[in-house]
Amino acid sequence: MNRLHLFFLALLLTVIGLGLFLYKFLMLDFPLVPDENAYTWNIEAHIGFNAGLKPIKVSLFLPQNTNNFTIVNENFISRGYGINTMTKDFNRIASWSIRRTTGPQDLYYSAMVRRVNKKKKYVSMIPPEIENPNFEGAYLEAAESLIAEIRAKSADTGSFVAELLKRITDPQPDYNVSLLLGKQASKPKMIDLAVRLFSKAGIPTRSVHGIHLREHARNIPLAHWLEVYDNNEWQFYDPVSGSTGIPDDFLVWWRGEEPLATLEGGKNLSIALSTLLSQEEAIYSAVERERIKKPLLLKFSLFDLPIQTQAVYRILLVVPVGALLLVILRNIVGLKTFGTFMPVLIALAFRETELFYGIILFTILIALGMSIRLYLEHLKLLLVPRLASVLIVVILLMVGLSILTHELGLGRGISVALFPMVILTMTIERMSIEWEEVGPFEAFQQAVGSLIAATLAYLVMTTKYVEHLVFVFPELLLVLLALTLLMGRYSGYRLFELRRFKELSRK
């Protein structure tokens, strides 16, 4: 009866847990393994200017979806301004306007950009119109002779583009190029000239502007590229090196000759772009996508919590896995440890110190603490003051060890502070009592057992897949609970008992 009850409870928990898990995995496409490529950047454009008394109009080009990136989530922060977004030619433009305002103004545009890998090429069958390049007088002549020269040396559009770019970016440009570029040959100017020359030569071309997405950067400089229409598709050219293709981290912001932002009615326009990489996983897109369709299920998901709380749960949710491991180690293997779940806590501390240093630091602290505790034994102190003394000594040892390792340049010392010191104190106390009462051998046995359990727990709990699975599918903890419940009725021998009773099996 009892056993049946337990069995059905475990079955129920497993069915619920696995059911939810399968539903999320199969129907909602929640990723089963952590996705390494799913990076998300938060990009931000900050526009600052001084407003006079005149009506203000600010326009800003906005980044758009490309083969490499999609824009997930856009926000405009602008108090009191009217805001309007539109699409013009190949660009998206946001324009802010306000009739009356004074003083320094700050407008923000922020967006979440996610890397995607669309294989599909961006094809346009209709060749774009070519704008009039507007060369006049001596400039017209210089341009025409330059084009004629290059055309004579090139075979197709590709080689023409390469040759022209080479001429323009040459550190010692020839007569025609230096006339066209003028005295100060900046990079935007070169690109501008290249676009005009290509137009003159009848090749559709446009300039492309954007940023390279870095992990964390402020005031990112704009990068400029050329797009040349060839063989029914737009090709990217690096105007300096002449190489084709677009780098993976390049986010296209806008195209054309106009500046990123324009301002009417104010002064001192400044634009700063910044990015921040956040390793939120592809799971977000699944959550975002499904939230609209099936709001109820995802209303109560971990992804709604603030990022910092999520980070806490990322750690907390692996604790049950460690607990299950300890159940196995203690009840099925028969390993002896100090305290029931102390190894799990030690394993959590190992997360901060890394395993190798963790074990070394733990061993050093316990060894030093033990020797002091055994010395205190001679002073015949009462229990609570003795525990408090050991605690104080443990903290002093931790401070000392931190300073020492820092001075030695090991850099690992600081993280020792994350060891749960009360746990350490209790471990030292238990170990020394064991030492006194039962003998050093048993004390060592249990200490080694604890360390082995902590190491195994660490290895399991820090496995990326485990972490990912329990965080994305917390319902799997129900299955874990079912397993633990079933193990609560395990009545077979422990592995270590086989050795203990070996004498009896030989009879």
Next chain:
Amino acid sequence: MFRIARNLYREGVLGINRRNAEYTLRYNERRLYPLVDDKVHTKKIAIAAGLAVPELYGVIETPYQIRTLDAVLESHPDFALKPSRGSGGNGILVISGRSKNLYRKISGILMTRDELKYHASNILSGMYSLGGHPDRAMIEYRVRFDPVFEAISYQGVPDIRIIVFLGVPVMSMVRLPTRKSDGRANLHQGAIGAGIDIGTGITLTAVSGNEIVTEHPDTGNKITGVKIPKWDTLLKLAAQCYELTGLGYVGVDIVLDKFKGPLILELNARPGLNIQIANRAGLLPRLKLIEQLQNRTNSIEERVSYAKKHFATDQISRIEKI
């Protein structure tokens, strides 16, 4: 590995998991545990039920009462000072006499009165109790063990452990202190365990650790084949602990006093499994036999005679064939 497990199961060896899941958790109600975890408590109910226990001289409950130790000790030249909720025989101090102002431990080492009081305060602070909870110290009659054990124990007091299941004594052993165990009757600490034939009260094989021994390592005397005196009284005393506590699966620790006969020292609601090694026999067949009994509420005498009939060594081979 699986072969060993199969062999052990065939021999009826009880493992910790099975003991917990199918015996202690099933037959020992949680609320009854305090009766046996606290020795002062056990002693009180045993006295009320008329069972023989070592006489209690005094209980120290607060640090203030430690000073009353003096008065208690005046009237008793020898005594044992114990934690009420100690485990594994830890924290037990036996004083066998005195020399001027000093107290002589059983090992012959002398202690000052201050050291004695320090030991008492350590007991109160929970140093020897399970989980480090504050504890009481008890002062009781020092057991002078029966001369039968003189040849086969080294200092300390040998005690007899009897596993009682549903009121029937099922297995028994005597634990003999050695030099290695520092006079303590704890198998983990190096004491020798010798199985006792339930039917006759004669010692069977003996183990030290996991090794089979036939002689006491310190005295060199033969351990096996020793007849425990007053065996029937012992069995009866153990069987009575079922009614006393209500615990279905209980380990009863009894000492054999030279003058007062068998006395209950303590009870254990989670008795260890080493008794199987000492007896070179598994507990399971005997426990299952009792579980199958229709009429469990027999009289004490009937239960004892049932045990003597079914669990005597010459009978055991018969059970195991079932």
